[in-house]
Amino acid sequence: MSSLAQKLSEIVGAAFEEQGLPRELGDVRVSDRPDLAQFQCNGAMAAAKVAKKNPREVAQGVVDTLNSHAEFEKIEIAGPGFINLNVTDEFLQNHLKSVAQDERLSVLRMGGETVMLDYGGPNIAKPMHVGHLRASIIGDSLRRICKFGGYNALGDVHMGDWGTPMGMIISELEERGALGQPLTMDDLEEIYPKAAAACKEDEARMERARDATRKLQDGDPEYRSAWQQFIDVSIDGMKKNFDALGVHFDLWEGEASVHELIAPMADDLKAKGVAVESEGALVIEVEEKDDKKEMPPLILYKSDGAVMYGTTDLATIVDRVQKYNPAKILYVVDQRQGLHFEQVFRAARKGGLVSDATELTHAGFGTMNGQDGKPFKTRAGGVMRLEDLIAMGIEKAQARLNEADLAADMNEQERGTIAHKVAIAAIKFADLSNNRISDYVFDLDQMTAFEGKTGPYLLYQAVRIKSLLRKAADQGADVGDAFVIQDQDRALALLLTELPDHFVLALKNYTPHVLCDYAFKLAQAFSSFYASCHILSEEDAALRGSRLALCDLVQKQLALILGLLGIAVPERM
RNA sequence: GGUCCCGUAGCUCAACCGGAUAGAGCACCUGCCUUCUAAGCAGGGGGUUGCAGGUUCGAAUCCUGCCGGGAUCGCCA
Structure with missing residues (x-):
């Protein structure tokens, strides 16, 4: 089962082969000129170029073979060597009948490998805004497309739940004496911007946030339970949005999910000599010889010992390979992060974290702009929820x-x-x-x-x-x-x-x-x-x-x- | 400044990686609701594909230069 054009491509491809020409030249597509024909094949011109022959003669040879096929109602050579084709109504009728009887409507199923899709990317304690719209919609659609294509497609929301922002919230709660007390999404939405602003202004305040982050990551029980609480509240909020949009995820993992994998991964990379010290940081050099563009190294540990999002992205690859051994990992993330993913992919390959057979793709998307061509804002100039x-x-x-x-x-x-x-x-x-x-x-x-x-x-x-x-x-x-x-x-x-x-x-x-x-x-x-x-x-x-x-x-x-x-x-x- | 991406009708976008006369929608104009949903249908006007060269049977698409716009360029995500 396939499209009608694919069926015709097989017939015409065979005709090219009979002429001693490559099969692919027989590729048939829907005509650009419906007034002239239903389908067209441009292969004769390509063949003529290589063989230095007259394209119309090549086309004529193919057409002579095709004339014995009953599928065609009309076969013509036009212009420099286009082969124009119409099918008989009978052939069309029979084809449609087979499409109608097939529950997949004649769309072929591919292999059953696992494809992981990373999209959505909401952040804890922040309301979802229009910036999450494209990532969610496109990612979810690609997941559905992959799934129907026969893949075991898994969508992962990949939340931002583990960075310094978490420490900011915890230290803010602590200052308010509200650590561990019940919270709502509204509370979080009020707390986070205030905490972030305070940290930006005041270095001492920022230091407390970093300390809190470190303590959280080291497993402090009180911090962990407070953190878990606002994670739960945030996820409830996200689910409301995603449900309203009809966007589905199979996995609700985040950066925190891979925290335990980071240290062993870094040790492994150091042992392999892939991760090296540079300017006080631990980095992976990802430049290649024939690079035209500058390719900064991927930083595993900053000079202050903290990890970055490239680190968690790498650890996430390790996690996904271990658990699911995917044939592809697809990142549906803003196009502006192209360089970042290039670094991550190169680092993953260089460190042998993923086999060559695994496809890593950044399916980036463009920015959502307002009618003025600048990033979309509400009339008041704010971010629209x-x-x-x-x-x-x-x-x-x-x-x-x-x-x-x-x-x-x-x-x-x-x-x-x-x-x-x-x-x-x-x-x-x-x-x-x-x-x-x-x-x-x-x-x-x-x-x-x-x-x-x-x-x-x-x-x-x-x-x-x-x-x-x-x-x-x-x-x-x-x-x-x-x-x-x-x-x-x-x-x-x-x-x-x-x-x-x-x-x-x-x-x-x-x-x-x-x-x-x-x-x-x-x-x-x-x-x-x-x-x-x-x-x-x-x-x-x-x-x-x-x-x-x-x-x-x-x-x-x-x-x-x-x-x-x-x-x-x-x-x- | 280096690198990458983009420039197509008044506006928003396509064009199956080099094919025939560059297509849609919106907006504008003309028709069509006493039979299946008019959120619709039929038709019309609107283009030097940013500019200038080049490659070839053939260029919006490939190459070079220029003009204009955007993104990005080690310890944020």
């Missing part, structure tokens, strides 16, 4: 529901549920449909306008199909198990064969936006199809059944893709 952002989205969705007079027959609770789904769809789709790597402009008004290329548009199309299928069932109109392709059906039918190609690309490059694009195209093609022919009143039962089957397949693909993006589809809206 994640929960406020979500609440605003829900409010807009609610207003739009009322305005459009949709869902009028529903009760308050159901409308609330739908407004929430619409809001999350709007926020996630707007984020994921941008290229991961580049910065993106966050515009709540644009994404909740619910028109055009938005999450709610996709939900709307999916819901229309569900509604149609319910009506069909009520009328006893069956979804057919065979396809009948007429002119109004063909564009949609052809598009439905592309899913596996887009999925593979999204998985290979860790780019959910490829799936967003395809889902949007599919929804548009459906909407156009839906407007051009009335399905339930179609009298030809075979044609009606086929069209219902097309709708059913669109619905399944949309549900699958939206699921991979972490977007839930309501029954009605």
Whole structure:
């Protein structure tokens, strides 16, 4: 099972091979010029370049072989040597039938290795803000994509729960005489900024925070229990946010989880001669000979003896390798930390902490900017909390529901549920449909306008199909198990064969936006199809059944893709 | 200053790592709701892909230079 283009690539690849040319040249893709053909192959031109032959002659040789294949309705050579292909409706019908019968909708399953994804990265005692949005949304989507691709995908929240900030909070609590007393998230949110500010101003205060950090890390029972208490409170707060977003984690590890591994790891690295003294610190040199860029060493222990986040990142690799032996570790973290991860990866390889077979990838993402092109702020100039952002989205969705007079027959609770789904769809789709790597402009008004290329548009199309299928069932109109392709059906039918190609690309490059694009195209093609022919009143039962089957397949693909993006589809809206 | 990334319609973004006439959405203009959800559909205008060279059958994509923007550059995360 595969996409139609992949099937054709095999046929055309074999034809190239018969001409004594490499198979890969037979790669077939959807045509750039739908007015000329459905599919195209550009391999003849590439072949001609290498063999110094006339590309049209090469193409002609391939075409002569292809002519004996019944799959093609049309084979033409165009321009400098494009091979243009149309398939017969019969071939298309049979292919669709096999897609519809497959519960994976013809998307291949890869090997079952473990992939670990590191995303989210919330910090203890700090409210989650819009800066956590991209990491959470993109990371969760990539986890879902990897999982559907057949991997054992594990998402780890990797909290910041072990650095100097912890000591700041503890020493602040101590000064207030509140150490060990019950705390709420609101308390923590008030305490942390004050503690941080005080430490910044006052060196003696900072010193106490460092001492507290050290005592905590050395296992002081009183500090540990206070720490555990605000960890628990913070995690509750995070879970509220992540639940509202529909972002899932398999593991709730943090920097503290690997504390015990650091000292043995450092000893091991020293023994290997990988970790060396430099300017009073213990570092790993990670420069390589042909480096053009400067590559500072990774610092394991600062000159004051404390560890840094590169140290915990390395220890986390050790931990993950021991526990899960992953084939890949994927870091969904701000692009600006590119250099840091380069250092960590090099250090891990140099120290032999991870085998060469394990892929370490920093799937970085760009900054979320406001409409002024600068990092996103509230109107007041502050950082917007994640929960406020979500609440605003829900409010807009609610207003739009009322305005459009949709869902009028529903009760308050159901409308609330739908407004929430619409809001999350709007926020996630707007984020994921941008290229991961580049910065993106966050515009709540644009994404909740619910028109055009938005999450709610996709939900709307999916819901229309569900509604149609319910009506069909009520009328006893069956979804057919065979396809009948007429002119109004063909564009949609052809598009439905592309899913596996887009999925593979999204998985290979860790780019959910490829799936967003395809889902949007599919929804548009459906909407156009839906407007051009009335399905339930179609009298030809075979044609009606086929069209219902097309709708059913669109619905399944949309549900699958939206699921991979972490977007839930309501029954009605 | 060194290194890396980016510059595509008025705005926000695509373009399957060199392919044909650079595509979408928003905004703007014209039509379409007494049959399946108009958060919709059909159509229209809008581009020297920052600039200048080069490589080749073919460049938004590769190379060089320049202009403009951003990120980063050992003891913060």
